[in-house]
Amino acid sequence: KDDEAAQARRAGQISMQSRLDILLSHPALLSICYFLALTLVVALLLWLPISSRTHGFTSPHIAIFTAISALSTCGIPVVNTAIHWTMFGQAVILVAVQLGGLGVMTFASMISIAASRHLKVTQRILTATELGATKLSEVKSIINVVLVSTFLIEAITFAALFPGLYRASNGRLGRTVWQALFYAVSAYNNTGFTPDATGLLVNSWSVGLPIMLSAFCGTLGFPVILNIFRTARARRSPRHWSLHTKLTLFTTFALCVVAITWFLANEWDNEDLFYGADDSRRFRCALSAAVMPRSAGFDITWVPQVTEQTKVFMSGMMFIGTGSSSTGGGIRVTTFAVLLLICRAAFTNHRDITVFHRRIPRQVRIMAVSVAVTCLTIVYFGAIALIITTHCSFGDAIFEASSAFSLAGYSVGVARTDTPVSMYILAVLMLVGRLGPMTIAYTTSKTKPHSVVRYPEEPIGVG
Amino acid sequence: KDDEAAQARRAGQISMQSRLDILLSHPALLSICYFLALTLVVALLLWLPISSRTHGFTSPHIAIFTAISALSTCGIPVVNTAIHWTMFGQAVILVAVQLGGLGVMTFASMISIAASRHLKVTQRILTATELGATKLSEVKSIINVVLVSTFLIEAITFAALFPGLYRASNGRLGRTVWQALFYAVSAYNNTGFTPDATGLLVNSWSVGLPIMLSAFCGTLGFPVILNIFRTARARRSPRHWSLHTKLTLFTTFALCVVAITWFLANEWDNEDLFYGADDSRRFRCALSAAVMPRSAGFDITWVPQVTEQTKVFMSGMMFIGTGSSSTGGGIRVTTFAVLLLICRAAFTNHRDITVFHRRIPRQVRIMAVSVAVTCLTIVYFGAIALIITTHCSFGDAIFEASSAFSLAGYSVGVARTDTPVSMYILAVLMLVGRLGPMTIAYTTSKTKPHSVVRYPEEPIGVG
Ligand SMILES: [K+]
Numbered sequence: 001k002d003d004e005a006a007q008a009r010r011a012g013q014i015s016m017q018s019r020l021d022i023l024l025s026h027p028a029l030l031s032i033c034y035f036l037a038l039t040l041v042v043a044l045l046l047w048l049p050i051s052s053r054t055h056g057f058t059s060p061h062i063a064i065f066t067a068i069s070a071l072s073t074c075g076i077p078v079v080n081t082a083i084h085w086t087m088f089g090q091a092v093i094l095v096a097v098q099l100g101g102l103g104v105m106t107f108a109s110m111i112s113i114a115a116s117r118h119l120k121v122t123q124r125i126l127t128a129t130e131l132g133a134t135k136l137s138e139v140k141s142i143i144n145v146v147l148v149s150t151f152l153i154e155a156i157t158f159a160a161l162f163p164g165l166y167r168a169s170n171g172r173l174g175r176t177v178w179q180a181l182f183y184a185v186s187a188y189n190n191t192g193f194t195p196d197a198t199g200l201l202v203n204s205w206s207v208g209l210p211i212m213l214s215a216f217c218g219t220l221g222f223p224v225i226l227n228i229f230r231t232a233r234a235r236r237s238p239r240h241w242s243l244h245t246k247l248t249l250f251t252t253f254a255l256c257v258v259a260i261t262w263f264l265a266n267e268w269d270n271e272d273l274f275y276g277a278d279d280s281r282r283f284r285c286a287l288s289a290a291v292m293p294r295s296a297g298f299d300i301t302w303v304p305q306v307t308e309q310t311k312v313f314m315s316g317m318m319f320i321g322t323g324s325s326s327t328g329g330g331i332r333v334t335t336f337a338v339l340l341l342i343c344r345a346a347f348t349n350h351r352d353i354t355v356f357h358r359r360i361p362r363q364v365r366i367m368a369v370s371v372a373v374t375c376l377t378i379v380y381f382g383a384i385a386l387i388i389t390t391h392c393s394f395g396d397a398i399f400e401a402s403s404a405f406s407l408a409g410y411s412v413g414v415a416r417t418d419t420p421v422s423m424y425i426l427a428v429l430m431l432v433g434r435l436g437p438m439t440i441a442y443t444t445s446k447t448k449p450h451s452v453v454r455y456p457e458e459p460i461g462v463g
Numbered sequence: 464k465d466d467e468a469a470q471a472r473r474a475g476q477i478s479m480q481s482r483l484d485i486l487l488s489h490p491a492l493l494s495i496c497y498f499l500a501l502t503l504v505v506a507l508l509l510w511l512p513i514s515s516r517t518h519g520f521t522s523p524h525i526a527i528f529t530a531i532s533a534l535s536t537c538g539i540p541v542v543n544t545a546i547h548w549t550m551f552g553q554a555v556i557l558v559a560v561q562l563g564g565l566g567v568m569t570f571a572s573m574i575s576i577a578a579s580r581h582l583k584v585t586q587r588i589l590t591a592t593e594l595g596a597t598k599l600s601e602v603k604s605i606i607n608v609v610l611v612s613t614f615l616i617e618a619i620t621f622a623a624l625f626p627g628l629y630r631a632s633n634g635r636l637g638r639t640v641w642q643a644l645f646y647a648v649s650a651y652n653n654t655g656f657t658p659d660a661t662g663l664l665v666n667s668w669s670v671g672l673p674i675m676l677s678a679f680c681g682t683l684g685f686p687v688i689l690n691i692f693r694t695a696r697a698r699r700s701p702r703h704w705s706l707h708t709k710l711t712l713f714t715t716f717a718l719c720v721v722a723i724t725w726f727l728a729n730e731w732d733n734e735d736l737f738y739g740a741d742d743s744r745r746f747r748c749a750l751s752a753a754v755m756p757r758s759a760g761f762d763i764t765w766v767p768q769v770t771e772q773t774k775v776f777m778s779g780m781m782f783i784g785t786g787s788s789s790t791g792g793g794i795r796v797t798t799f800a801v802l803l804l805i806c807r808a809a810f811t812n813h814r815d816i817t818v819f820h821r822r823i824p825r826q827v828r829i830m831a832v833s834v835a836v837t838c839l840t841i842v843y844f845g846a847i848a849l850i851i852t853t854h855c856s857f858g859d860a861i862f863e864a865s866s867a868f869s870l871a872g873y874s875v876g877v878a879r880t881d882t883p884v885s886m887y888i889l890a891v892l893m894l895v896g897r898l899g900p901m902t903i904a905y906t907t908s909k910t911k912p913h914s915v916v917r918y919p920e921e922p923i924g925v926g
């Protein structure tokens with residue numbers, strides 16, 4: 001009898017051990033587990049009466065949705081942040097945003113280092129992937145740079161925002177400090193939650209400009225910031241920037257120019273948006289509409305008033321998104337650039353895909369194509385699911401799905417608290433958008449060993 | 464004085480000659496010129512009073528639109544074919560459809576062969592490209608097979624349609640012959656024009672089934688039909704089919720199964736569509752909805768009644784389209800298959816893109832990606848242009864743009880005769896859809912010689 005019990009216990013231990021092995025041999029699964037565990041904690045805190053101004057329990061759907069929205073740095077609100085949540089609830093959201101912006105694996109690594117000054121290889125690989133680092137040995141030092149640069153930029157944003165917000169709040173110091181802190185964290189992490197019931201004060205340059213610049217830095221992605229910083233420290237010219245930095249910066253600026261031009265050309269005479277506004281207001285709005293939609297998602301008040309074509313255009317910009325390993329989402333500007341480069345090579349009959357005197361490796365091309373195709377499929381079926389559940393139009397559905405998946409955070413009101421299913425569709429889109437479709441695909445697929453047989457090539461007709 | 468005149472004349476001749484040289488050195492440009500010349504002739508004939516039942520000149524916009532719609536085998540009507548056009552007008556449309564279906568270059572080659580029993584190399588290359596043939600020496604014999612198979616399938620369809628139409632027209636022989644001919648040509652060429660004011664009689668199997676099967680053969684594409692025919696003649700098993708044939712058939716059947724399932728799942732309880740209908744009617748409609756939307760575009764009466772999600776799904780199916788070198792359009796099923804195969808390789812970490820024990824060559828992959836990206840961009844901006852000109856919703860705009868570009872021929876009524884600009888946007892989409900984005904890109908771009916320098920590779924972060 002005792003023997004049997006011992007054996008059963010041992011079998012249980014082995015099965016537990018093998019389950020852990022599976023988890024560790026599927027690093028992507030570990031990422032997802034971390035994320036879901038954090039979601040649970042944040043949702044639980046938001047659900048408690050202490051988080052709600054009504055002093056009652058918040059609906060669990062709303063708590064879970066807000067937790068995922070904050071942790072994924074998407075920032076689509078289903079309740080007004082300033083009106084529904086207490087100071088405690090807002091603080092929980094803010095911490096979640098910061099954790100999400102740093103990246104769950106980076107956060108886990110920080111804890112590991114703090115606890116044991118040691119990082120396991122799996123942990124190292126995951127963090128390196130999340131931060132876009134190439135050398136495993138660098139992970140520890142890179143985490144330090146991430147922390148320093150994040151808090152430095154947030155501190156600068158805080159300081160820059162202070163005077164404008166102080167004036168706007170009529171000299172209330174406590175309120176100003178809280179708002180400046182909230183905006184500073186929310187801006188660099190591209191989340192778009194606002195601590196003000198009326199939304200962002202875009203009419204004031206002293207508040208709008210620091211937020212815009214901070215959000216713009218966040219969209220470049222950490223590898224770009226690190227590369228620029230290191231090149232500058234070595235006193236080398238921008239010519240020595242990495243290909244990734246050059247391509248990200250070039251594509252980002254090109255997209256901003258296109259977006260400003262589009263907005264001015266299409267919305268200049270929009271009476272709903274610019275009733276009685278002067279030219280300077282129009283330019284400010286265009287600038288904010290060019291930088292924000294790709295990921296920040298602040299200033300949501302004007303979105304429902306833009307023309308249908310601008311909504312469609314914005315959906316496209318949100319889908320392209322921000323830089324790799326940034327606080328934003330989307331297919332990433334480099335993916336978009338690689339697709340365009342492939343087209344250029346095909347049109348001009350070139351064998352190599354080249355840019356800035358460098359060749360794009362085969363593996364990068366395959367990854368770019370599969371990321372784009374997978375993301376498009378996810379957004380397409382996400383939009384269809386929203387149509388089925390809420391009977392909204394395709395234009396609204398694709399806008400909302402792009403916004404959720406690309407972590408942009410704008411909303412045309414498709415997700416409503418009275419249809420929890422639509423909230424969960426958006427939540428899944430945000431989750432996939434934050435972790436990346438590749439992470440999830442790696443979790444479910446088995447990596448087969450390289451096959452020894454190499455099949456012969458055979459051309460087919462396409463297009 | 465005389466000298467100067469002679470010099471000027473000679474200069475004029477030289478410039479004329481060099482212009483011809485440019486035309487011939489840009490074979491794609493020649494394709495476009497042929498197509499535009501044919502459009503002009505057809506539009507002119509349709510414009511004349513003899514083509515219109517009102518005995519007056521038809522609006523030139525409508526004449527040009529209908530000419531392009533027929534020649535591109537798209538078949539979107541802006542006026543009711545049976546009500547607006549006379550017998551002569553309908554005959555002009557039918558000839559245009561047949562020319563468009565054969566392909567303008569194939570047609571030009573036929574004329575060349577008839578006139579001089581000789582084909583220039585440029586002409587050979589263009590025709591081979593159009594027909595998806597790989598050997599230039601085969602062009603002449605392939606043209607014969609194209610002609611024979613086209614007219615054979617059309618004749619069979621004609622014979623199969625005759626009894627059902629004879630019964631439907633209450634025994635009027637002349638009318639039956641004309642309708643059967645019109646349907647037979649229209650079905651195999653996937654055009655979707657109907658000689659009947661009320662549209663296609665989908666309720667009758669005896670009319671619906673031959674049209675459906677004929678349209679299905681047309682969607683496979685000529686290379687597939689030729690390959691199956693040759694393999695059968697050599698008494699070899701389907702295992703010896705080419706990779707192109709296998710991939711086209713597999714993807715086409717898979718898409719049909721998905722479409723039938725989708726339609727039944729989403730429209731089964733649609734009261735607008737199936738008021739008081741029995742199950743057999745529902746299955747018939749689903750079958751037609753699965754085969755037709757990818758290119759045939761018959762039976763347009765029910766389209767406005769489907770749910771929003773089915774419209775979105777149909778837009779996607781139309782965008783994927785038919786087989787390469789077929790009478791249909793879209794990005795082609797093989798392009799779609801290659802994209803999915805690239806995703807599979809990326810997810811399972813494979814180095815090669817393989818299917819059916821064959822490797823997809825690099826050039827095919829690059830072509831597939833660039834075709835898909837270019838087509839998506841064209842449809843996206845085409846839809847935006849439609850929104851700007853007609854103020855329609857994004858759902859309707861993307862449906863109409865996909866339909867025009869993919870030559871499917873369905874319409875939700877965005878193109879109206881009172882806004883000529885919207886008609887021309889659709890006309891351009893059809894033109895690009897028929898000629899292929901690559902043809903047009905090759906016309907405008909200069910093919911640079913292969914560069915001797917090969918740049919070093921540098922990885923970047925994507926996705
Ligand atoms: K955001």
Ligand SMILES: [K+]
Nearest residue numbers: 653870871872
């Ligand atoms: K068609």
